[in-house]
Amino acid sequence: EADIYQTPRYLVIGTGKKITLECSQTMGHDKMYWYQQDPGMELHLIHYSYGVNSTEKGDLSSESTVSRIRTEHFPLTLESARPSHTSQYLCASSEYGEGMPLQFFGPGTRLTVL
Amino acid sequence: KQEVTQIPAALSVPEGENLVLNCSFTDSAIYNLQWFRQDPGKGLTSLLLIQSSQREQTSGRLNASLDKSSGRSTLYIAASQPGDSATYLCAVPFSGGYNKLIFGAGTRLAVHP
Numbered sequence: 001e002a003d004i005y006q007t008p009r010y011l012v013i014g015t016g017k018k019i020t021l022e023c024s025q026t027m028g029h030d031k032m033y034w035y036q037q038d039p040g041m042e043l044h045l046i047h048y049s050y051g052v053n054s055t056e057k058g059d060l061s062s063e064s065t066v067s068r069i070r071t072e073h074f075p076l077t078l079e080s081a082r083p084s085h086t087s088q089y090l091c092a093s094s095e096y097g098e099g100m101p102l103q104f105f106g107p108g109t110r111l112t113v114l
Numbered sequence: 115k116q117e118v119t120q121i122p123a124a125l126s127v128p129e130g131e132n133l134v135l136n137c138s139f140t141d142s143a144i145y146n147l148q149w150f151r152q153d154p155g156k157g158l159t160s161l162l163l164i165q166s167s168q169r170e171q172t173s174g175r176l177n178a179s180l181d182k183s184s185g186r187s188t189l190y191i192a193a194s195q196p197g198d199s200a201t202y203l204c205a206v207p208f209s210g211g212y213n214k215l216i217f218g219a220g221t222r223l224a225v226h227p
Contacts, residue, residue, distance in 0.1 A: 006157075033214070042118075043158075043203070043217040058214070090157055103148075103215060105157035 003027075006091050006106035013081055014114050021076045021109045023091035032074040033103070035090040036060060043090060049074055081113045116141040118206060120218035127194060127225055135189040135221045137204035142182045149178050149189050150203040152220065158203065162189070194225045 004025040013019060025032065030051045035043040035058075045058030049068040063085070064078050074093075078085055091106040117140045127133060137147070146165045150158040162171045162178040164187070170179040177190040187204055201222045205215040 004157075035217075040219070040222075042219045043205075043215075045214055045216075048214060059208070059216070092158075102160055102163060103158075104160070105150075107157045108155070110155065 004091065004093055004104050004106040006089075006109050008109060009107060010110050010112075012112045012114065015080075015082055017081050017113075019078050019081055019111070021089055021091075021111070023074045023076070023106055024072050025074075025093040025104070025106075026072060027093060027095075027104065028071065029093035029095060029104075030071065031094045032068070033092040033094070034058070034064075034066060034074070034076050035092065036062065037088045037090060037108075039088075047076065081111075083113045086111060086113050116144075116206060116208065116216050118204060118216050118218040120202075120204060120221050122221055123219065124222040125224070127223075129194060129196060129225055129227050131194050131225075133191040133194055133223070135191070135202050135223070137187040137189070137218055139185045139187075139206050139216075141206075142185050144182065144206045146207065147178075147180055147187050148205045148215070149176075149187075150205065150217075152201045152203060154200075161202075191223075194223075196225050196227055199223055199225050 007022045032049045034047040037043045044060035046062040047066040049055045090108045092103045094103040119138045121136045149161045164180040175192040180187045201220040203220045205217045208214040
């Protein structure tokens with residue numbers, strides 16, 4: 001079944017640790033996105049990719065980095081986590097082509113940095 | 115710069131009521147508008163997509179309307195049920211793009227029996 005997956009779902013770590021949030025989709029979508037959402041607040045786009053080896057920063061500045069080596073995989077990395085990085089991170093992918101901008105979201109990773 | 119606002123921020127109603135959730139956006143040059151549902155601790159589920167050429171879309175008990183000229187959209191929920199309790203988000207594409215979305219902060223809906 002086509003879907004979009006995120007791991008881990010919950011992560012609690014100490015300051016200074018390097019972490020990677022995983023996102024995979026089985027729908028063959030070219031476009032993938034990372035959003036950050038604080039409780040009760042808007043989703044903000046932090047990274048997006050239009051295909052393999054294509055990555056761009058989003059609307060909200062983020063200290064995280066992303067890579068897109070394979071179509072189905074779009075991991076997000078924090079080299080040195082800080083308490084200000086505590087948030088929910090949502091991954092999404094969308095179908096290509098004007099008029100079909102439907103985005104499909106993963107379940108999210110809730111990150112807490114102590 | 116596009117901004118999306120949703121009113122009210124929270125709503126609590128008894129089961130069976132008909133509801134209207136509001137979404138406004140500042141730049142009316144949009145390709146489309148989407149309504150999403152988010153359950154606590156989970157990702158988003160797309161509910162309705164309205165193209166810029168359309169005025170409304172319906173899915174079951176949900177009806178979404180779009181008035182581009184006034185920069186507004188409404189989500190109408192008929193005969194609300196406890197299972198409708200969730201946060202409802204509207205989103206429009208970034209100006210000049212149709213695949214990157216700008217979200218409102220959402221309306222947190224609670225339907226009690």
